[in-house]
Amino acid sequence: MRTRRLTAGLTMLLLFGLLLFDQVQSGGLNRFDAPPLIAWGSGQAAGGAHCAALPR
Amino acid sequence: MSSVQDTSAGAATAPVSSFLTRAVLVAAMLVATLLVAGYAGGRFGLLLLIGLGFGIVLEGFRFGFAGPWRALITKRDPRGTLAQLLSIGLVALVAFPVLNGAGGTMIGAHAPIGFAMIAGAFVFGAAMQVVMGCGSGTLVNAGSGNPVSLLALPFFALGSFAGAYHLLWWTNLGTLPVIVFEGMSGLAITLGLLAAVAVGLLAMAAPGTRAIPRRLWIAAALLAGLAVLNLLVAGQPWGVVYGLGLWAAKGASAFGADLSASAFWSTPGNVERVTESLLTDVTSLTNLGIIGGAFLVAVWRSGLGQGLPDLPARAWIATVIAGFLLGYSSRLAFGCNVGAFFSGISTGSLHGWSWFVAAFGGAFVGVWLRPRLGLEGRK
Incomplete structure (x- = not known):
């Protein structure tokens, strides 16, 4: 009998696939370019990549 | 005799094996968080950790959105919906003063009410009842091995990408200005409205x-608490569907799609998001965390031994369509149950209330449709 082990495993596989694809496709990571640990009080504006935000 | 010995040996090793599995999983999640923090930056590691927290809480306590609305409609049982309102109110208590004092550097889930927004929320409400999974619910269910949500998820992402692609065409059909309740008076209005809805639900329970x-x-x-942390760390409230659309946008871009034709995906902010790693995108990180957290709880509970449902073909077809509609409609509605309902209301956006009314209307259609589409199994 097929169980949720199969589907949960597939979900994890998809997730790893997505991250692998992302790392190959994107510009790479630079932690020295990272924003402050916490946005609150940093004075830096939020990116606005949110589903409620109209494109700017 | 030997079989008795074997059984007792098995019984003794089972808890050890279960403990080891759990320990390895927890360690893997923590290592993943540290790796993201180390390679991408501390904020991004923290956001992944917050996402894991969301997944653990949602799956661990079986806190949902679609299920409680269904219980309210079919059984007049408001308990789950009351818990949602309570959680939104608690976030509002912190979010209003924080946003008020941030001087525009932090954003709420503020969006305009419009024809497409209301229609989108209605369709989302229906689709989430069909697949019994909302924005966060689809992620949680996929993480815990629900095959319907696993199938719906990629189509949710595609729908979110397509909905965002066409978003400005839809908003041009007519929208009001963005209306936001702000400051202490805005908080009082929001808490008053939440209390009024709660009293109404209790009266009809x-x-x-x-x-x-x-x-x-x-x-x-x-x-x-996690939603407040999300706001403080990211500078924006908890959301789901932007991240899913971004995953599909990255795929489309990699396969040569011309995103410059879209007024949405061609804006500088979105071009940057598509180019940069998902490990630097707020909603992608919390989405990944939600799936991972739900998976962790499912393994912890040994809940993956459950058999898969025997659904007819039309149920799987309905899942694909509903998954796509979940994504497409939530972009037109400026969010799903998380971005619009939970975060919209808790940060003072009137569109969150409008979303609630429209989506709840759609939920009646979804509850009616679900058995007809074969999603409650073979009779």
């Missing part, structure tokens, strides 16, 4: 369903 169970009190408080 079936006997024996008026008290929120302890499990949901705890879950509502934990979820609110």
